[in-house]
Amino acid sequence: MLAYVSTAAEWLFWTLLASLAQLWWDLLTHLHEGLQFDLFRELQPGILLFVALATTWGVAIDYHLDEALATKGSFFRRLWFFAIPMLVMVFVFWAYSISRQINPSDADRTSFITLNVYSIGLCAIYVLGSKTYLLMHQRQEKRQL
Amino acid sequence: MNVSIAIATALTIIAVAGFLFALRREVANLDKRTSSSAPAAQVDELVRMTTREELKPFQEELARLLSDLRAQTARGQLPHEGYHYNFVPMLSAADNRIDLFAFEDSRPSRSGLNPELRNVFRRRSDRQTLALNE
Numbered sequence: 001m002l003a004y005v006s007t008a009a010e011w012l013f014w015t016l017l018a019s020l021a022q023l024w025w026d027l028l029t030h031l032h033e034g035l036q037f038d039l040f041r042e043l044q045p046g047i048l049l050f051v052a053l054a055t056t057w058g059v060a061i062d063y064h065l066d067e068a069l070a071t072k073g074s075f076f077r078r079l080w081f082f083a084i085p086m087l088v089m090v091f092v093f094w095a096y097s098i099s100r101q102i103n104p105s106d107a108d109r110t111s112f113i114t115l116n117v118y119s120i121g122l123c124a125i126y127v128l129g130s131k132t133y134l135l136m137h138q139r140q141e142k143r144q145l
Numbered sequence: 146m147n148v149s150i151a152i153a154t155a156l157t158i159i160a161v162a163g164f165l166f167a168l169r170r171e172v173a174n175l176d177k178r179t180s181s182s183a184p185a186a187q188v189d190e191l192v193r194m195t196t197r198e199e200l201k202p203f204q205e206e207l208a209r210l211l212s213d214l215r216a217q218t219a220r221g222q223l224p225h226e227g228y229h230y231n232f233v234p235m236l237s238a239a240d241n242r243i244d245l246f247a248f249e250d251s252r253p254s255r256s257g258l259n260p261e262l263r264n265v266f267r268r269r270s271d272r273q274t275l276a277l278n279e
Contacts, residue, residue, distance in 0.1 A: 077167040077170055077171065080164045080166070083163060083164065084160050084161075084164050087157070110147070110150065111149050114150050114153060118153055118157045121157070122160065125164065129164065129165070133172060137175060
């Protein structure tokens with residue numbers, strides 16, 4: 001159990017570090033120019049959406065193309081490992097279509113922010129869970145060599 | 146809350162619940178594969194089978210495999226850990242039977258078994274509990 005926790009902590013650390021590196025320049029710009037913080041405007045370029053989509057699908061491909069894992073587990077179980085990347089992709093496309101509107105309404109703005117939060121949340125849960133599992137599986141394989 | 150947010154929320158909850166359920170099962174399987182049984186018990190697991198004649202040409206190779214397996218187990222390594230097992234047959238002159246020892250997975254790159262011998266295992270994998278002279 002301790003091994004799972006330490007592996008999860010390791011991945012959480014790297015995820016936070018990568019997120020900080022991506023958000024660092026944006027944060028510096030705000031601090032430097034004294035701009036008023038507007039979450040919609042911050043999220044509108046879709047950088048976080050892109051990161052969420054790319055990261056989630058990267059891990060999904062790792063999982064589904066793994067020679068050992070691809071042949072194990074039931075179809076139903078593997079389907080769940082496919083459902084979240086698909087859902088993230090739907091959310092990202094949905095959010096991006098809202099962000100391209102010229103004058104989005106307040107409801108659209110709320111939807112856009114919510115979809116961003118859900119995409120990033122799903123990405124974090126998926127990456128943390130799947131990557132921890134994959135790492136444990138790889139360590140187990142290495143011990144056999 | 147508008148309809149689109151409600152739909153997104155419902156989908157998210159369903160996806161997360163399903164994923165966590167699937168992940169829990171996967172991790173449980175991983176634990177099971179890791180600690181399925183003690184090495185000594187696996188190495189000493191003896192199953193008799195009826196294919197004595199067709200395995201005789203491979204006796205030397207089987208002896209080597211068994212020796213490697215015992216050495217690995219003595220070092221605390223589990224060559225089959227985390228994998229589906231095959232069984233390596235070992236001819237035993239002493240009591241005139243064929244013993245099968247739990248061995249590693251069926252991937253050719255890992256097990257290093259003679260391909261013909263591998264085919265014998267595959268053919269007989271569903272007959273592990275048959276008595277010698279059936």
